[in-house]
Amino acid sequence: MTGARTGIPEPSAGGGGRVHRPRAGTAQRRDEILRAALRTFGSKGYHNGSLAEVADQVGITHAGVLHHFGSKDQLLIAALEFRDRVDVEHLEGQHIPGGIDLFRHLRLTARLNAERRGIVQAYSVLTGEAVTEGHPASDWVRNRFTVLRGEITEALRAVVLDDAGDESADVDEAVLERAASAIIAVMDGLQNQWLLDPDAVDLADSTAFAIEAILESTRATARRR
Amino acid sequence: MTGARTGIPEPSAGGGGRVHRPRAGTAQRRDEILRAALRTFGSKGYHNGSLAEVADQVGITHAGVLHHFGSKDQLLIAALEFRDRVDVEHLEGQHIPGGIDLFRHLRLTARLNAERRGIVQAYSVLTGEAVTEGHPASDWVRNRFTVLRGEITEALRAVVLDDAGDESADVDEAVLERAASAIIAVMDGLQNQWLLDPDAVDLADSTAFAIEAILESTRATARRR
DNA sequence: GAACACTTACTGACTTGTCAGTAACCAAGC
DNA sequence: GCTTGGTTACTGACAAGTCAGTAAGTGTTC
Numbered sequence: 001m002t003g004a005r006t007g008i009p010e011p012s013a014g015g016g017g018r019v020h021r022p023r024a025g026t027a028q029r030r031d032e033i034l035r036a037a038l039r040t041f042g043s044k045g046y047h048n049g050s051l052a053e054v055a056d057q058v059g060i061t062h063a064g065v066l067h068h069f070g071s072k073d074q075l076l077i078a079a080l081e082f083r084d085r086v087d088v089e090h091l092e093g094q095h096i097p098g099g100i101d102l103f104r105h106l107r108l109t110a111r112l113n114a115e116r117r118g119i120v121q122a123y124s125v126l127t128g129e130a131v132t133e134g135h136p137a138s139d140w141v142r143n144r145f146t147v148l149r150g151e152i153t154e155a156l157r158a159v160v161l162d163d164a165g166d167e168s169a170d171v172d173e174a175v176l177e178r179a180a181s182a183i184i185a186v187m188d189g190l191q192n193q194w195l196l197d198p199d200a201v202d203l204a205d206s207t208a209f210a211i212e213a214i215l216e217s218t219r220a221t222a223r224r225r
Numbered sequence: 226m227t228g229a230r231t232g233i234p235e236p237s238a239g240g241g242g243r244v245h246r247p248r249a250g251t252a253q254r255r256d257e258i259l260r261a262a263l264r265t266f267g268s269k270g271y272h273n274g275s276l277a278e279v280a281d282q283v284g285i286t287h288a289g290v291l292h293h294f295g296s297k298d299q300l301l302i303a304a305l306e307f308r309d310r311v312d313v314e315h316l317e318g319q320h321i322p323g324g325i326d327l328f329r330h331l332r333l334t335a336r337l338n339a340e341r342r343g344i345v346q347a348y349s350v351l352t353g354e355a356v357t358e359g360h361p362a363s364d365w366v367r368n369r370f371t372v373l374r375g376e377i378t379e380a381l382r383a384v385v386l387d388d389a390g391d392e393s394a395d396v397d398e399a400v401l402e403r404a405a406s407a408i409i410a411v412m413d414g415l416q417n418q419w420l421l422d423p424d425a426v427d428l429a430d431s432t433a434f435a436i437e438a439i440l441e442s443t444r445a446t447a448r449r450r
Numbered sequence: 451g452a453a454c455a456c457t458t459a460c461t462g463a464c465t466t467g468t469c470a471g472t473a474a475c476c477a478a479g480c
Numbered sequence: 481g482c483t484t485g486g487t488t489a490c491t492g493a494c495a496a497g498t499c500a501g502t503a504a505g506t507g508t509t510c
Contacts, residue, residue, distance in 0.1 A: 249510090275500085288501085288502085291500080
């Protein structure tokens with residue numbers, strides 16, 4: 001058996017015994033590889049993107065990439081986790097807003113995304129590919145959807161309760177969930193159309209319009225009494 | 226050079242020159258292959274699906290498939306065109322409805338789609354993959370979006386004008402286009418979420434809710450005076 | 451008998467993953 | 481502070497497989 005097969009090892013296991021520690025600079029090198037992986041899987045897709053192409057971008061061979069991540073599947077998983085990590089760092093401690101502010105945040109995200117084609121494409125390609133049988137990213141995508149739906153549902157509930165001015169008002173949960181799925185759907189779907197035909201779709205405006213429409217409709221129908 | 230490289234040949238070109246005529250039953254056999262292609266590209270994606278798997282389903286070798294369609298790219302294109310052909314036949318001459326009926330039709334489509342996982346997955350996988358560099362289906366998908374946006378925009382205009390009771394009322398075209406993109410987007414996006422997690426998303430209800438919301442919002446904002 | 455509908459056989463390009471070897475590195479022991 | 485032993489970070493070669501596409505041959509049908 002050769003090399004660090006289990007990806008990024010823990011710095012120190014606390015107890016006795018031999019300590020396996022990566023050399024200085026290895027963490028940065030691995031991040032480079034993950035960025036490259038995101039680039040090629042994002043533009044070519046997982047199946048059509050090769051380890052050799054990823055390796056090329058950081059000036060090593062494909063065997064070198066496998067040394068760090070063990071397999072292509074694990075590389076993809078690591079790259080997606082890396083993306084999450086970076087996304088969170090970008091928020092710099094400030095938590096994702098709730099209530100009505102979340103929808104402002106989503107509209108802003110759409111506006112920013114119109115300037116970050118690469119990232120949008122990566123997300124779009126992988127999300128589409130993930131519905132394929134046995135795709136290594138399907139768990140990640142499914143989980144992402146679940147978390148997002150939860151956050152948006154909660155924000156919607158806050159808005160509806162705020163409208164009612166009554167913490168214990170009766171809210172139709174089914175409406176909230178439909179609306180939450182729809183908001184995510186409209187964002188993803190618009191990204192897809194925009195990627196294929198940027199002149200035909202205004203990502204920011206269409207997203208803002210749709211979120212506003214769904215938000216209005218939720219406010220109008222989710223309160224039971 | 227071997228075989229019919231240009232896919233399905235015209236029965237007779239009218240003018241002079243060689244006439245290639247397929248044997249009786251060949252058209253049906255080709256349709257079988259196309260159905261198989263739709264199945265494997267739909268479930269595995271274009272890059273991950275192989276000609277051998279398509280061929281297997283109709284009991285021939287992959288070279289036999291190439292005899293009929295020339296290349297894998299051309300097979301995919303033919304399969305997509307076949308899908309369009311079948312979809313139109315399914316409507317049996319009755320044209321796609323316009324005006325407010327179109328939105329009823331879209332909601333119905335979503336309800337039917339919840340029972341046709343295979344077709345939805347094919348559409349979803351290929352749409353996602355198509356944003357990839359140089360993908361053979363990207364023209365088809367782009368065109369499909371363009372046509373759909375046009376139809377929905379027109380139906381929205383009809384609804385808004387009908388509300389106004391005035392054929393020459395001033396309608397905000399930008400709003401119509403945003404709404405049209407959004408309706409397609411929400412349908413596609415919900416399909417994706419539903420494929421990954423059928424228990425977490427109600428395809429029919431969420432689609433109906435979102436279409437209603439966007440339609441309402443369009444009626445409220447598209448009329449200028 | 452000629453085009454058709456294939457099959458068989460094969461090529462060349464790519465794939466991921468394995469393996470042995472090597473140079474740089476690093477900590478411990480003397 | 482220099483050796484020593486082990487680890488890390490690779491490389492290059494290769495195995496084993498898959499893939500699309502080509503070419504030639506065979507039986508069948510028009």
